[in-house]
Amino acid sequence: MHQPAPPRSDSLYFTYEDFPFVWPPELDGAQPVHDVAIVGGGPVGLVTALELARHGIRAVVLEPKRSVSEGSRALAFSRRSQEILHGLGVSGPITGKALAWTHGRSFYRDTVIFRLEMPRSEEERFGPMINLQQCYLEQFLVDRVRADGLAEIRWRSKVTGAVQDAEKVTLTVDTPEGAYTLAARTVVAADGARSVMRSAFGLRMNGESHEGTYLIADIKIDSALPTERHAWFDPPSNPGATMLMHKQPDGLWRVDYQLREDQDPEVELREERVRDRVQSHLDWIGEPAPWELEMSSLYKAHCICLDDYRHGRVLFAGDAAHLVPIFGVRGLNSGIADANNLGWKLAAYLKGEAGEALLDSYSAERRPATLEIFRQASKSTAFMTPPSRGHGLMRDAALSLALRYAWAGHLANPRQSQPYDYANSPLNAEADDDAAFTTGPRAGAPLLDARLADGGHLIDHIAAGPTLLCFEVSEGGAPPGCVRIDLRRAADPDGRLFRHYGAEPGCCYLLRPDGHVAGRWRVYDPGAIKAALDRLFARGEAGTEA
């Protein structure tokens, strides 16, 4: 019998709702075959459930806990993540609660050596970065699911095993009322770093784990420091290592520091030790305010992922598929991008609108995105935790030069996550005019938001299905299943929107259901667009199969 512990009641800022166990039909002996079961009701599982709902599929979500996540988890969300969450109808509460930030400062001891600047553009509905505790995000996602019954979340339900055959996946689920089996045509494994689904199928993540252990402490303090990312290299409060501070809603601050090799992580995690070290840092930066400790935990920087994110009828997403270093805001943002990529594909496959190859394209697109994160994160990690004497020497040389030269400070750039262009995707149109555009999002890239003449934003108008952006196209009509948005010169008096997309009258962009560009044309060509749509839904020679 799976009996999860009640949620904590002593949080300094968050009231955890205790979700009940609801008796499922399977415990009465019924064995319906669900379209999709999502293993894991964390943020990636819930975003996937909302993506599926947006495309007409109601998922069953199996979550072992009885509350949203506790502890020092994901914090910063990129513009792209905000746009994705906006499409799912949850940007309202997120924007209302989160703290927006555009700047960061990196220090070598007490000298600023790098200023991170991510200017906010008026063209875009969302700013470059926000901070929000993961528990709030999860609560907003749960609220959204419940408001419209968009998915069935089964709390206190732990998947302990899984097998699959040609038609379905069968999960073993343990609950406070006993175990049952659940059948589903497809399964999304979003069950995190210690994925039971991965073990059930004997799958291993490959790659490398970097040196260095970090300690995260969330503290409540009334500090006057601005909402910026603060990073210190070699501060007196943590000699020879790094220290980070980041503001969160509700007067919480994330303090994140590196442990040296000679420091035992288990000793460092003791509460009195955490308190001493945080206090010594606050003393050094001259922060006099009293504070309380919410939570502390350890993490290591991993760069490991599955060889294929699809295993038959099981699709892996988020930490279950890949563990990435969190420097530069990458962990949950990449999981949200997974869900955004997977939702429409899985829905189209289940509805018989797409060939099975569309499911393969999920791994073909998202795994290279993970590998790009590894490349970027490895550079940040090598700077934060030099893996050898040579790396350490060059890092020290860069820091020393950065005291006087701004160019050297750029080597300390935390390299914030960037949306990934599926430039080599098998879904990109074969016969388009991509090369004839000099600017604007290329095939595979996410759409660029833009401010419209009425004060709204382009992103508000993107439909759940494929969208055709028509820039002053005189011919009418749109291919079946495709929503057409007409953008007129008259409504873009200063030509910003057209310039943004590198568009002349007659141009059009085909957007995928996840908002990425499938293809773009200088001249409206219904035949080419129809072919691009067939390619997008993997409706080829092999035909569709459900």
Place this chain on the structure above:
Amino acid sequence: MTDASKELSFEELERIYGLLAEGIDAAGPEREALFLSKLALILARRTGDPDAVAAAIEAARQDLDLSSI
């Protein structure tokens, strides 16, 4: 590295040789590696030629075991 017109004359090279020796001595055994690493970064940036720098790094890696000569 191949553009002879940009190379130092023998006299200039001899003067730099001396300045480098003085710089290494001034840094001391504890800091000479850091000093040379900083110098390499500054000079690499000034060349504006990443291939030439990579070739120079490769060239400097040769014959490091002086005892075998």
